[in-house]
Structures are given as structure tokens and as C-alpha cells.
Amino acid sequence: MDFQLTTVLLVGAAVSLGLYTGRLARRVGLPSLIGYMLLGAVMGSSGLDLFSAEVLRSLTFITDIALGFVAFTIGSELNLRSLRKLGRGITSILILETTVTFLFVTAAVLLVTGDWPFALIFGAMAPATAPAGTVAVIQEYRARGNLTQTLYAVVGFDDGIAVLIFGFAAAASESLLASETGGSTHILRTAGEPALEILVSIASGLLLGFIYTRLVSRISSKDDVPALTFGFVCLSVGLALSIGFSPILTPMAVGFTLANTSRKETGMVAASLRSLMPLVFVLFFFIAGTHLRLDSLHSLGLLGLTYIIARSLGKITGAGLGARLGGASPVLRKYLGMGLLSQAGVAIGLSLATASHFTRFGEHGAGIAAAVITTVTATSLVFEIIGPVMAKTALRKAGEIQD
Amino acid sequence: MESIPVMAIIGAATVVAIYFGRLVKRTGLPSLLGYMILGVVMGTSLLGLLGEGELLSLQFITEIALGYVAFSIGAELNLKALRRLGKGIIFIILAESFAAFILVSAAIYVAFGDLPMAILFGALAPASAPAGTVAVIQEYKARGNLTKALYAVVGFDDGLAVIIFGFSAAMATRMLQAETSVVTGGLLGGIVEPLSEIGMSIGIGALAGIVFSFLARRLKPVSDSPSLIFGFVLMTVGISQWLDISLILTCMLLGMVLANSSSSSAVRNMVGQLRDFMNLLFILFFLLAGAHLKLGALPGLGLLGVIYVLSRTAGLMGGAWLGAVTGRSEEKIRKYLGLGILSQAGVAIGLSLLVQQFCVEIGTGHALEIGAAVITTITATSIIFEIVGPICAKHALTRAGEIHAREDG
Numbered sequence: 001m002d003f004q005l006t007t008v009l010l011v012g013a014a015v016s017l018g019l020y021t022g023r024l025a026r027r028v029g030l031p032s033l034i035g036y037m038l039l040g041a042v043m044g045s046s047g048l049d050l051f052s053a054e055v056l057r058s059l060t061f062i063t064d065i066a067l068g069f070v071a072f073t074i075g076s077e078l079n080l081r082s083l084r085k086l087g088r089g090i091t092s093i094l095i096l097e098t099t100v101t102f103l104f105v106t107a108a109v110l111l112v113t114g115d116w117p118f119a120l121i122f123g124a125m126a127p128a129t130a131p132a133g134t135v136a137v138i139q140e141y142r143a144r145g146n147l148t149q150t151l152y153a154v155v156g157f158d159d160g161i162a163v164l165i166f167g168f169a170a171a172a173s174e175s176l177l178a179s180e181t182g183g184s185t186h187i188l189r190t191a192g193e194p195a196l197e198i199l200v201s202i203a204s205g206l207l208l209g210f211i212y213t214r215l216v217s218r219i220s221s222k223d224d225v226p227a228l229t230f231g232f233v234c235l236s237v238g239l240a241l242s243i244g245f246s247p248i249l250t251p252m253a254v255g256f257t258l259a260n261t262s263r264k265e266t267g268m269v270a271a272s273l274r275s276l277m278p279l280v281f282v283l284f285f286f287i288a289g290t291h292l293r294l295d296s297l298h299s300l301g302l303l304g305l306t307y308i309i310a311r312s313l314g315k316i317t318g319a320g321l322g323a324r325l326g327g328a329s330p331v332l333r334k335y336l337g338m339g340l341l342s343q344a345g346v347a348i349g350l351s352l353a354t355a356s357h358f359t360r361f362g363e364h365g366a367g368i369a370a371a372v373i374t375t376v377t378a379t380s381l382v383f384e385i386i387g388p389v390m391a392k393t394a395l396r397k398a399g400e401i402q403d
Numbered sequence: 404m405e406s407i408p409v410m411a412i413i414g415a416a417t418v419v420a421i422y423f424g425r426l427v428k429r430t431g432l433p434s435l436l437g438y439m440i441l442g443v444v445m446g447t448s449l450l451g452l453l454g455e456g457e458l459l460s461l462q463f464i465t466e467i468a469l470g471y472v473a474f475s476i477g478a479e480l481n482l483k484a485l486r487r488l489g490k491g492i493i494f495i496i497l498a499e500s501f502a503a504f505i506l507v508s509a510a511i512y513v514a515f516g517d518l519p520m521a522i523l524f525g526a527l528a529p530a531s532a533p534a535g536t537v538a539v540i541q542e543y544k545a546r547g548n549l550t551k552a553l554y555a556v557v558g559f560d561d562g563l564a565v566i567i568f569g570f571s572a573a574m575a576t577r578m579l580q581a582e583t584s585v586v587t588g589g590l591l592g593g594i595v596e597p598l599s600e601i602g603m604s605i606g607i608g609a610l611a612g613i614v615f616s617f618l619a620r621r622l623k624p625v626s627d628s629p630s631l632i633f634g635f636v637l638m639t640v641g642i643s644q645w646l647d648i649s650l651i652l653t654c655m656l657l658g659m660v661l662a663n664s665s666s667s668s669a670v671r672n673m674v675g676q677l678r679d680f681m682n683l684l685f686i687l688f689f690l691l692a693g694a695h696l697k698l699g700a701l702p703g704l705g706l707l708g709v710i711y712v713l714s715r716t717a718g719l720m721g722g723a724w725l726g727a728v729t730g731r732s733e734e735k736i737r738k739y740l741g742l743g744i745l746s747q748a749g750v751a752i753g754l755s756l757l758v759q760q761f762c763v764e765i766g767t768g769h770a771l772e773i774g775a776a777v778i779t780t781i782t783a784t785s786i787i788f789e790i791v792g793p794i795c796a797k798h799a800l801t802r803a804g805e806i807h808a809r810e811d812g
Contacts, residue, residue, distance in 0.1 A: 006641065006645065007463075007641075008463055008466070008467065008637050008640055008641035008644065009637070009638055009640075009641025009642055009644075009645060010641070011637055011641075012633070012634050012635065012636065012637025012638030012639070012640070012641055013634070013637075013638050013641075014634075015630055015631075015633055015634035015637065016618075016631060016634030016635060016638065017634075018630075018634075019622075019627055019630055019631060019634070023623075058460075061410060064410065065410070215418070220425070223678070223679075223682045224421050224682060226679050226680060226682065226683050227417055227420075227421055227682050227683040227686050228417075228418060228421060230414070230417055230683055231414045231415065231416075231417035231418035231421070232414065232418065233414070234410050234411065234413055234414025234417065235411055235414030235415050235418065236414075237410060237411075237414075238408065238409075238410030238411025238412070238413075238414055239411050241410070242408055242411060272679055274626070275626060275629050275676045275679060276629065276679070276680070278626055278627055278629070278630055279629050279630040279633055282630050
């Protein structure tokens with residue numbers, strides 16, 4: 001009982017203070033979310049340590065719902081007609097920014113360690129991006145234009161491709177390890193799972209989205225729109241999580257269905273969310289900040305630096321290459337990759353999943369598991385801060401933010 | 404991990420509740436009854452989709468929602484506007500609370516001849532549940548003097564209810580202790596404690612309100628105001644729980660300081676943004692309230708419950724009328740205000756748990772009997788007041804002409 005009371009109080013204080021640390025960050029030219037995150041870091045485990053591990057666990061539902069709202073927003077920005085105007089660029093960007101990142105990181109880590117299963121697993125983590133940072137920056141600065149549109153599409157969809165690549169690469173790495181210990185696994189069977197996961201996530205999201213759109217278009221009182229949206233976001237996130245899926249694709253598919261069925265309703269929903277999203281971002285990044293472990297930076301090491309550099313280069317060249325192949329504008333070619341650097345919760349989740357799998361494979365597996373966890377935790381800290389800052393720079397240079 | 408299915412359940416329940424509410428509204432009743440019915444269906448009494456464990460982990464939603472309700476009550480209480488309603492309000496609050504206390508005590512004493520029990524039931528009678536009345540006002544977008552008076556009465560009478568409860572509960576416990584002749588603590592404690600609780604609630608609420616309105620006035624992007632309100636409501640709720648004082652009073656003060664220190668257009672602007680979420684909050688609040696209702700308690704109503712329901716209703720309505728007449732309030736307030744304040748729910752159940760605890764501490768057969776009677780009766784009568792209260796409030800507002808032509812959107 002007692003812990004709940006203080007939690008309500010602390011969360012309230014955090015939100016109120018967060019507004020002002022966000023303001024402070026903004027004054028030095030950084031996105032507000034950096035301020036929210038720093039406050040979280042100060043109040044969280046690497047600072048005052050006001051939140052016990054148990055309390056933090058009890059707050060994960062906020063993060064999940066917030067991520068659901070972010071994904072839903074992304075989906076609702078993905079109007080197929082305007083996407084088509086951006087051209088097949090999007091497809092080649094998506095494929096190249098993920099695969100090039102995978103290749104770069106795998107190659108770089110292989111060079112450093114000379115260990116194939118090890119390198120493959122790090123490559124597998126690399127394509128995952130954290131959409132919340134980019135979306136928060138876009139909304140805070142009210143960015144508009146082609147780069148903005150493309151960013152929405154890319155950070156949304158690449159979650160799916162990242163899961164696929166992770167599935168394949170992790171399976172390959174596992175079978176290498178398994179052959180070391182004399183066992184064997186079927187690459188196809190392990191890799192089939194992520195494909196199925198994506199299919200089910202999207203299909204259930206589209207189905208929910210269909211029902212949602214029907215209901216929104218018949219709603220008789222506008223006052224009910226926020227409640228309806230909240231209900232469907234919770235439902236899609238809850239369903240995805242309960243079968244162990246990524247909580248991003250399903251709510252995104254719900255928003256996507258809405259955006260491509262009716263323009264009028266999309267506007268109505270967006271208007272009703274506008275006053276909610278800033279609060280969602282404060283909560284989300286504050287909680288992300290409380291999880292940051294500044295002491296993990298020590299363990300960054302050569303491996304971490306390699307990962308950070310290879311991943312950044314991979315994203316930027318991959319996106320640039322994809323944009324060139326798809327005939328996208330020079331602005332996209334130059335700046336898109338910079339907007340895709342965030343990496344956080346999803347990658348940490350993947351690293352935890354890997355770790356729990358890999359301890360089966362003897363000493364080598366356990367070593368990889370430990371290295372993956374510590375390195376991804378440390379590099380996420382870097383990417384969570386650099387990502388939004390770079391996204392803002394990219395949007396400003398592209399002239400899509402008016403300061 | 405177990406919170407995951409809960410999230411899906413809450414999501415689905417919110418969606419279904421919207422339509423249950425709609426259905427109920429079509430029959431001329433307030434939507435919140437639909438939310439509550441759905442809660443009952445999903446709750447422990449029927450399907451059990453939301454069990455005791457889940458409800459406990461979701462309790463913070465109820466508390467935050469109540470904080471928002473109290474805040475939005477406070478934000479409506481502009482002193483200048485209240486003064487126009489006259490001293491009637493003060494008379495009404497005093498009269499309805501004391502009349503409810505006196506009538507209930509008297510009726511139960513006459514029926515059962517048990518003075519401590521009668522006093523304890525009387526002590527619980529003035530407590531009201533503001534959420535039902537506020538939800539009805541906001542759903543039908545009611546406007547006018549009765550609406551304003553209702554906001555003021557349901558907000559402030561929480562304070563008076565605490566005082567009456569504290570004093571009379573102390574008196575009753577003393578009588579029960581006297582039966583075993585181990586009297587501890589004086590009567591004085593029974594009045595000092597609630598008074599200091601109220602003093603603290605008002606002080607803390609006002610302090611939070613001053614800081615809050617200072618910040619709110621300077622808030623640059625207005626789009627941040629929902630976050631600021633959220634932060635302060637949570638902080639105030641958290642502090643109130645921590646100090647064990649009334650979160651209704653503190654959060655109401657928070658809103659009231661804002662309403663009286665900023666220009667009315669600025670307040671309207673901020674509170675207007677709240678409206679978007681209030682519906683969602685009401686859905687969650689009444690859904691959970693419904694899930695808590697123990698239909699199994701209804702057969703325990705008995706003669707005691709019937710007397711309590713009737714005398715409390717008579718006391719509140721008669722008292723409100725008397726207060727309005729004494730304070731020379733206008734006719735529609737005189738006639739209809741009492742009808743609007745019948746809701747009784749969480750606060751009373753919380754107090755009845757407290758009573759039971761006292762009784763267990765005293766430990767005599769008589770005391771234990773009373774403790775059990777209080778819990779079962781209040782649980783059962785709350786079901787009735789939670790349903791009848793909002794219906795009567797809507798009826799009162801309609802009769803007073805403050806709900807305008809049926810609008811469906």
C-alpha cells in the first residue's frame with residue numbers, strides 16, 4: 001500500500017518538474033525530451049534512487065501504453081496516397097537502411113572479435129530503432145515536409161524488418177553455436193517465427209483498426225473519441241504483449257487503417273490526441289530516464305564504440321543509398337539516416353531475449369549473452385540521447401523546422 | 404507480467420463501456436450507469452474478469468480520477484460567482500449535513516433502541532460522493548445557478564462530513580467503551596483530530612494551488628497545461644494519501660485557488676483541455692466502481708438498510724431545503740438541490756471500514772455486532788445510492804431547466 005502512495009506523489013512531481021527541465025533543455029537548443037530523461041536519470045537508479053526496482057516494474061505499463069500511442073500516431077500519419085507521392089524510395093530506404101546497418105555492424109564486430117556467432121548477434125540488434133524519440137522531436141517542433149513524412153514511415157515500418165532480420169540472424173548465430181556443442185537447430189524453424197509474428201501483429205492491428213474506424217466514423221459525441229482511442233490502443237498493446245510480440249506494429253496498424261479510410265476522422269482523432277501527446281512524452285521519457293544506468297557507460301569499451309560507430313554509419317549510408325536508388329530528393333539522401341539513430345527499449349528487449357536463449361550454449365553462449373546485455377544497455381544510453389538530437393538537426397537542416 | 408491481460412481487458416472494457424453508456428443514455432438515464440453496469444458484469448459478482456487482485460492494482464486510477472473530479476469542482480468555484488448565490492450555500496451545507504446526521508441517528512435509535520449504533524450510522528450519513536453529480540453535470544453540459552450550487556455543496560460538504568464523523572464516532576466509541584468501563588481518550592480528541600485534518604487539507608491544497616496557479620499563469624505553450632494539471636493533481640493526491648487526509652478537499656482547493664487567482668478566460672482555457680479526458684476518466688472510474696460493487700451484499704440490506712436509505716434521503720433533502728429557505732436562496736435551489744446530492748460511495752465505505760476497526764479494537768460482543776452491521780449495511784446501501792444518486796441529480800437539473808434540450812452530440 002505504502003509504495004503506491006509515494007509512487008503517485010513521485011510521478012506527479014516528476015511530470016511537473018519535467019516540464020521545466022524540458023524547458024531548460026530547449027533553451028540550450030536540445031529537444032525537451034532530453035530534459036525529461038535527465039530528470040529521470042537524476043531521480044532514478046543512477047541518481048537519487050527514489051524508485052525501487054519494484055516500483056519501476058509497476059510503471060512499465062505506462063511505458064507500454066505510451067509506446068502504443070506513439071505507434072498509433074505514426075500509423076495515423078501514414079497515408080498511402082501521400083506515401084505513394086514519396087515514391088518507391090520508401091521501400092528501398094527501408095530495406096537498405098536495415099540491411100546495410102546489419103552488414104556494417106556484423107562486419108565491424110567480426111573484425112574486432114573474430115567471432116562469427118558473436119558478430120551476427122550484434123548485427124541482429126543494430127537495425128532496431130526507437131520511434132518515440134524521433135516522433136517526439138517531430139511533434140515538439142511541429143516539423144512538416146517530405147523528410148518528416150518519410151521519417152514517420154521509416155521509423156514505423158522498420159520495426160517489422162528489424163524483427164525479421166533479428167530472427168534470421170539470431171537463428172543463424174544459434175545454429176553456429178549449436179553445432180559447436182554438437183546439437184543442431186533448424187534455421188528455418190527459428191526464423192519462421194518472426195515472420196509469423198509480424199504477420200499476426202499486422203493482421204490483428206488491421207482488424208482492430210477496421211473496427212475502430214467504423215466506430216469512430218459513427219460516433220455520435222466527439223467527447224468519446226479520446227476514450228475510444230485509449231481503449232483500442234490499450235487493447236492492441238495488451239494483446240501484442242500477452243503473446244510476446246512487439247507492442248509497436250499492432251497499434252501502428254490500427255492508426256494506419258484509420259488514416260487510409262477517412263481523412264475527416266483522422267483529423268478529428270489527431271485533434272483529440274494533440275493535448276494528450278505532450279503528457280505521454282513527458283511520462284515516457286521520464287521513465288526511460290529512470291532506467292538509464294550511467295554506470296554502465298564504464299563497460300562501453302572497444303566493443304561498444306565499434307557498435308555505435310558501425311551502426312551510425314550503417315544507418316546513414318544505408319538510408320542515403322536507399323534514397324538514391326529510389327530516386328528520392330537530395331534532402332532525403334543527405335539527412336534521413338541522421339533521423340534514425342535512436343535505439344532503446346526494443347533493442348534492450350531483444351538483448352534480454354537473446355541472453356535467455358544463449359545461456360543454453362555453454363560457455364561461449366553465456367559469454368555472448370553477457371556481452372550483448374552490457375553493451376546494448378550502454379550503447380542505448382548513447383543512442384537515446386544522440387538520436388533525438390540528431391533527428392532535430394536533420395529536420396532543421398532540411399528546413400522542415402522553423403525555429 | 405500479469406498486468407498484460409489486464410491492459411487488454413481495460414482497453415476492451417473502455418470501448419464497450421462507451422456503448423453501454425450510450426444505450427443507457429437512450430433510456431434517459433446518465434451514461435455513468437452504463438459504465439457501472441458493465442463494471443458489475445465484469446467484476447467479482449459476475450464474470451470475475453476483474454478480480455480482487457486486479458482491482459487493488461488498479462485502485463490508483465480511482466484515486467487519480469477522484470482527484471481530477473475534485474480539481475474540476477474547485478475550478479468551478481469562483482468566489483465572486485458564489486457570493487452572488489449568497490450565504491444560502493453555507494446554510495445549505497450546514498443544514499443538509501446535520502439534518503442527515505440527526506434524522507438517521509434518530510430513526511435508527513427509534514427502530515432499534517441502540518444509541519451507539521444509531522450515532523455511528525448517523526455519522527456516516529452526511530458523506531457524499533461528488534463524482535456521480537459532477538459526471539452528470541458534465542455529461543449534460545448543465546449550466547446555471549443550481550449547477551453552481553451543486554458544485555459548491557458536493558465539494559465542501561466533504562469537509563463537514565469529516566468533522567461530523569470524527570466527533571460522533573468518538574462519542575459512540577466512548578459509549579461502547581463505557582460498557583466495559585475502560586475509557587481511553589477524551590471526547591476532545593474526536594473533534595480536534597478531524598479539525599486538524601481539515602485544516603491540513605485546506606492548507607496543503609491552498610499551498611499547492613498557489614504554486615500551481617503561479618506556474619500555470621506563466622506556462623508558455625498552453626499545450627503543456629494538461630501535463631501541469633496532471634502533475635499537480637497526482638502530487639496532491641499522493642500527499643493526501645501519505646498524510647491520510649481528504650484528497651477531495653486538497654484537490655478541490657488546488658482548483659479553487661486557480662479559479663480565483665487567474666482570469667476566467669485563462670481558467671476556461673485550461674479546464675477546457677481537461678474536458679477531453681474527463682470522459683475517459685469517468686468511464687474508468689465508474690467501471691471500477693461497478694466492479695467493486697458486491698451484489699451479494701444486497702440481501703443484507705434488511706430493515707436497518709431500508710431505514711438508513713429513507714432517513715438519509717429525507718435528511719439531505721429536508722436539510723437542503725431548510726438551509727435554502729433560511730439563506731433565502733432562489734426557488735429552484737430550494738426545490739431541487741437536495742435531490743442532487745444523494746450519491747454515496749467510496750468515502751462512506753472507507754469510513755465504515757474505520758468504524759469496524761474501532762469496534763474490533765473495543766472487542767465486546769455489542770461492539771463487534773455493530774461493526775458487522777455497519778459494514779454490511781453501508782456496502783449494500785451504497786449500491787442503491789450510487790445508482791439512485793446520479794439519476795436524481797439528472798432529474799433535479801432537468802426540472803430546474805439547467806439541462807438544455809436533449810442533445811446527442
